[in-house]
Amino acid sequence: MGFQEYKSSELLTKVLKENGFNVDEGIAEIPTAFVASYGSGKPIIAVLGEYDALPGLSQTTEFIKKPLKEGAPGHGCGHNLLGTAGVGAVLAVKEALDAGEVKGTIKYYGCPAEEVFNTKGYMINPGQVFENIDISITWHPGIFNGIALQSNTAMNSVFFKFYGKTAHAAADPYNGRSALDAVELMNVGANYMREHMIPDARLHYVITNGGLAPNIVPAEAEVHYFVRAPERYQVDELYNRLIKVAEGAVLMTETRLEIDFLSGTYNPIRNDVVNNVIYDKMRQIGPPIFNKDEQRFAEELKKTVPPPDFTEIKKIIPSDMLDMAMKNLEQALFPIISPPLGKGTVAAGSTDVGDVSWYTPLGEFGTACHVIGSPGHSWQNVATSGMSIGHKGMIKAAQIICLTALEFLDNPELVEKARKEFDNTFKDKGYKSPFPEGYKLPFHRLIKSGNN
Numbered sequence: 001m002g003f004q005e006y007k008s009s010e011l012l013t014k015v016l017k018e019n020g021f022n023v024d025e026g027i028a029e030i031p032t033a034f035v036a037s038y039g040s041g042k043p044i045i046a047v048l049g050e051y052d053a054l055p056g057l058s059q060t061t062e063f064i065k066k067p068l069k070e071g072a073p074g075h076g077c078g079h080n081l082l083g084t085a086g087v088g089a090v091l092a093v094k095e096a097l098d099a100g101e102v103k104g105t106i107k108y109y110g111c112p113a114e115e116v117f118n119t120k121g122y123m124i125n126p127g128q129v130f131e132n133i134d135i136s137i138t139w140h141p142g143i144f145n146g147i148a149l150q151s152n153t154a155m156n157s158v159f160f161k162f163y164g165k166t167a168h169a170a171a172d173p174y175n176g177r178s179a180l181d182a183v184e185l186m187n188v189g190a191n192y193m194r195e196h197m198i199p200d201a202r203l204h205y206v207i208t209n210g211g212l213a214p215n216i217v218p219a220e221a222e223v224h225y226f227v228r229a230p231e232r233y234q235v236d237e238l239y240n241r242l243i244k245v246a247e248g249a250v251l252m253t254e255t256r257l258e259i260d261f262l263s264g265t266y267n268p269i270r271n272d273v274v275n276n277v278i279y280d281k282m283r284q285i286g287p288p289i290f291n292k293d294e295q296r297f298a299e300e301l302k303k304t305v306p307p308p309d310f311t312e313i314k315k316i317i318p319s320d321m322l323d324m325a326m327k328n329l330e331q332a333l334f335p336i337i338s339p340p341l342g343k344g345t346v347a348a349g350s351t352d353v354g355d356v357s358w359y360t361p362l363g364e365f366g367t368a369c370h371v372i373g374s375p376g377h378s379w380q381n382v383a384t385s386g387m388s389i390g391h392k393g394m395i396k397a398a399q400i401i402c403l404t405a406l407e408f409l410d411n412p413e414l415v416e417k418a419r420k421e422f423d424n425t426f427k428d429k430g431y432k433s434p435f436p437e438g439y440k441l442p443f444h445r446l447i448k449s450g451n452n
């Protein structure tokens with residue numbers, strides 16, 4: 001799991017070192033973060049990799065729910081494939097550099113803990129490791145083959161801690177000031193605030209400390225909030241209003257407030273020039289081809305998921321493509337390369353790829369590694385991530401990343417074009433770290449929290 005992925009980062013760095021890559025380990029004070037480089041000079045191409053798992057999702061490669069080890073983590077987001085494809089790609093690019101076919105530098109970014117933290121955004125700032133990158137390429141295992149055009153929400157993840165005064169809840173409650181009251185009043189205020197937020201924003205919370213026993217007036221209580229919106233500035237605005245709500249709760253209850261900022265991310269804005277190259281390479285490489293056994297396995301696994309709801313997907317499919325799209329979506333495994341869809345729309349959830357996209361021209365895509373309709377972060381995804389279905393999607397991804405990197409290494413004008421688009425997109429909005437000044441990584445908190 002996030003920040004504990006020692007085995008994975010060790011294995012990936014070992015393979016990269018054995019192949020002559022220069023590896024910087026433990027960057028940005030994160031033991032499992034690293035950057036591996038090969039070659040020299042411009043352009044510099046970055047390939048992003050993730051390799052963290054999710055709690056409680058251990059699963060065998062069978063089509064019934066059956067943990068490999070009860071209660072253990074599993075790769076419900078397919079990051080075992082994500083990190084590995086990137087390594088495959090940079091090893092192949094290295095061969096082309098060695099053969100003198102292209103010139104420049106290829107880098108692999110080992111980015112831990114995507115599930116619990118904006119590690120990439122954190123690496124951008126304290127580590128200064130994303131400087132001078134010309135092009136960034138990443139991908140994600142999914143149920144489709146296609147380039148990523150939908151954005152995701154920007155978000156903040158913050159703990160609000162209230163401190164009151166304890167007392168015997170029956171004998172002298174008038175001497176107490178309940179920190180839990182402050183949490184509850186804050187939540188009431190936040191729920192009234194919902195009415196006056198933009199419709200695409202999201203606010204969710206859990207009470208992480210509600211006191212110890214009913215007969216003790218809680219001196220301490222805590223609530224954990226996520227604030228999400230399509231744009232970073234919208235998150236900032238809503239977050240500032242949420243702080244006012246918390247301060248109101250303080251006034252009402254005569255308590256004290258501490259704000260513990262955990263993480264914040266940007267909404268991804270991918271670069272069309274990079275995405276178009278990726279799309280060309282995807283069509284050249286073709287979709288993963290699944291054999292009869294894999295199809296049969298997928299059909300069986302599909303029976304374990306609820307009938308897929310295509311309401312959101314249908315919104316981004318043009319009407320003349322709908323029949324064709326639905327025919328493909330009825331399959332267990334997605335059989336084609338999807339045409340580019342969804343530009344200008346925002347998908348639910350957040351990703352720390354967003355921060356990198358505001359810092360370097362970035363392209364992203366997905367390949368079919370999971371069964372259509374399989375929910376995100378599910379045991380079904382773990383099953384296909386561990387077998388030939390996921391492995392085939394991963395190999396395709398490695399090939400697509402490799403060919404995309406080679407195209408940019410071979411074509412300085414294309415690099416220039418991507419940079420121009422980037423400068424144009426962000427001319428009025430520079431990247432400012434979402435982390436407050438003096439921020440220190442709270443590992444103890446992060447290991448237990450969610451992020452995206």
Ligand SMILES: [Zn+2]
Nearest residue numbers: 077079114140
């Ligand atoms: Zn993921």
